[in-house]
Amino acid sequence: MSESLPQITREYHLSEIGTYKNLVVEEKAVKPPKPHEVLVKVHAVSLQYRDLVVAGGFYTGNARVPEKLVPCSDMAGEIIALGDGVADWKIGDRVCANLVLDHVHGDTNFAIQQTSMGGQAHGCLTQYRTFPAHSLVRFPDFWSYEEASTLPCAALTAYNALNGPRRIKAGDYVLMLGTGGVAIFGLQFALAAGAIIIITSSSDDKLQIASKLGAQHVINYNKFPDWDDEVLKITNGVGVDHVLEVGGEGTLPRSINAVRMAGYVHIIGFVSKEVNNINIVGRTIRKGILLRGIQIGSVEQFKEMVKLIIANPEKTRPVIDRVFPFGEAMGAFAYLEKQQHVGKVVIKVT
Structure with missing residues (x-):
């Protein structure tokens, strides 16, 4: 050396x-x-x-x-x-x-x-x-x-979720749970694609920040514990196209309820402390949902993501x-x- x-x-x-x-x-x-x-x-x-x-x-x-x-x-x-x-x-x-x-x-x-x-x-x-x-x-x-x-974890995880087997498109409804790194990057990438964003949090202050970033719909889950029903109201009973699911076992049943038939629930984390005994398998089959576990992404996807960022510098900062x-x-x-x-x-x- x-x-x-x-x-x-x-x-x-x-x-x-x-x-x-x-x-x-x-x-x-x-x-x-x-x-x-x-x-x-x-x-x-x-x-x-x-x-x-x-x-x-x-x-x-x-x-x-x-x-x-x-x-x-x-x-x-x-x-x-x-x-x-x-x-x-x-x-x-x-x-x-x-x-x-x-x-x-x-x-x-x-x-x-x-x-x-x-x-x-x-x-x-x-x-x-x-x-x-x-x-x-x-x-x-x-x-x-x-x-x-x-970029390497939060951003690439969100990018992989939204650009996997079924790429996000303009007009899609996307649900983000929380306001952590993955959720915020998911919000930004989805907006760059022309999607409609719904985001949840327990804090009105955090939701105000999400709104300023461009989220069209925000839900305080402390005020609306049945936040999945609120999502269905927003989507006229249809459900969202994609869910970025970071809660894990505690929030997964509600995410399954909030997603449309044949929609995607991208399972990313397990920050929720809640435990449930709901039959997730039955609900998944009835709605034909795709549960997709996300393990960050590849170098190839990382390079694709950088191209998206360069094309949308203000939306993806x-x-x-x-x-x-x-x-x-x-x-x-x-x-x-x-x-x-x-x-x-x-x-x-x-």
């Missing part, structure tokens, strides 16, 4: 799984890029609900979390060194890494899943990190590093609630845990 390149990186890791309060920062040697890798100076990292779940020890499925896990999956940075054989990148390029490093195109599989940063693989809450060259995507030149760091300095990473996790934010929580690394 050239003498002009950094030798030390400061990075966070979880001393043990159980809580984000186990975050520890330490200095480590910078790894030089291997063939077909690049070394990136990380400028910003954005947080996900998944980061809280992983730190808390509630990561599901067959995920094996490495010891002393470096958390966080979403970053934006600058290429500062190239490994042998890297032809598509140059020093100074501004890039994001796909959350699942080896999901380049097509369907995912178990081997690809093991390259998921901040979960099955070490993440990016560090000043410098090497990445496979095939995992990188250029972000729009008119975005800051903080803005671009919001990221909504960032708050930016924390690198030294206050634990405070950023605590702020995310309170779920008082609208849009994204970001950590400025450099």
Whole structure:
């Protein structure tokens, strides 16, 4: 490695799984890029609900979390060194890494899943990190590093949901649950497609922000606990074409009620604490609904999404609630845990 390149990186890791309060920062040697890798100076990292779940020890499925896990999956940075054989990148390029490093195109599989940063693989809450060259995507030149760091999970998840087997089209009704990162990006991408947006929240203040962003219909689910009935009223009893379902078991029955026959319910998260005993299978069959589990997206989809953003710069600008300095990473996790934010929580690394 050239003498002009950094030798030390400061990075966070979880001393043990159980809580984000186990975050520890330490200095480590910078790894030089291997063939077909690049070394990136990380400028910003954005947080996900998944980061809280992983730190808390509630990561599901067959995920094996490495010891002393470096958390966080979403970053934006600058290429500062190239490994042998890297032809598509140059020093100074501004890039994001796909959350699942080896999901380049097509369907995912178990081997690809093991390259998921901040979960099955070490993440990016560090000043410098090497990445496979095939995992990188250029972000729009008119975005800051903080803005671009919001793309790999929240934005790409929303894009994948709305542009999967049945692409969103003008005039479609789309239901967003909550005002987190996925919901807000979903709102923006759906508006760019000419869709009609319905969004829910427990906060009138958050709903006011969503309205300013362009949501045509808002529902406070504390005031209207049967919010699915309100959705049906808005759609004249037909139901919505797409639901971005982030609540999980607690909200899924109402999402199924709110979607039209043969509509799509995109299952993205499980933030709801509610438990139910409703027969979801029977309802799904009767309405011919497509329940689709979303696992972020591929590098190929990421590049498509960037084209959409460039074509709609004003409608798709990221909504960032708050930016924390690198030294206050634990405070950023605590702020995310309170779920008082609208849009994204970001950590400025450099």
